[in-house]
Amino acid sequence: MNAPDSTGSTLLPQGIRAGQNEPLHRILSAAYELFSRRGIRDVGINELIERSGVAKSTFYRHFPSKDALVLAFLSLRDQVWTVDLIISEARRRGNSPEERLLAIFDVFGDWFQRDDFEACTFINVLLEMGPDHPLGEASIGYLARIRGHLQALAEEAGLRDTEEFARSWHILMKGSIISATEGDFLASKRAQQMAGWLIAHHQS
Numbered sequence: 001m002n003a004p005d006s007t008g009s010t011l012l013p014q015g016i017r018a019g020q021n022e023p024l025h026r027i028l029s030a031a032y033e034l035f036s037r038r039g040i041r042d043v044g045i046n047e048l049i050e051r052s053g054v055a056k057s058t059f060y061r062h063f064p065s066k067d068a069l070v071l072a073f074l075s076l077r078d079q080v081w082t083v084d085l086i087i088s089e090a091r092r093r094g095n096s097p098e099e100r101l102l103a104i105f106d107v108f109g110d111w112f113q114r115d116d117f118e119a120c121t122f123i124n125v126l127l128e129m130g131p132d133h134p135l136g137e138a139s140i141g142y143l144a145r146i147r148g149h150l151q152a153l154a155e156e157a158g159l160r161d162t163e164e165f166a167r168s169w170h171i172l173m174k175g176s177i178i179s180a181t182e183g184d185f186l187a188s189k190r191a192q193q194m195a196g197w198l199i200a201h202h203q204s
Helices: 023-038 045-052 056-062 065-094 097-112 121-129 134-156 162-183 186-204
Strands: none
Touching: 023 045, 045 065, 045 186, 065 097, 065 121, 065 134, 065 162, 097 134, 097 162, 097 186, 121 134, 121 162, 121 186, 134 162, 162 186
């Protein structure tokens, strides 16, 4: 049973991988890589154990079921992707609330060009497992959290009907991700143009 190669490519940032010698971090790192790239059903427990380099008993001590591991993966994905990559980076790039909203699509543009572009995990898991499955329900919850971040940015910008705005903006985000998955790597620019119109529509 081999431990994961720390020099290999990974979707997880270095800061999170810093503790990868700990069994829990190694399991989560392996799960993040495999689930992000291949979905849930295609990845089995034995592969996760082999990739993380832990004993089966150690794996089950941390995660009594595959679903429990997927839920932990979704939580990690929310932090790494939603908070640290999309929202935090958009806030860093924009000098005003409106610019921060539009910067989301600049961040997307960079993401779409990456060799490890893996689309939206929450959409993928929802479509794979269905809305009635506990993992589908969890994905719906994380998508709602994204809209919460968007609504907060809209409120900072003084826009009206911020909940409706966040839902419309989220449609642009999800649509651009699907278009990029199809191969349209200018999808972020197209969505950003429409986003500008949406902001204007919701300004007082």
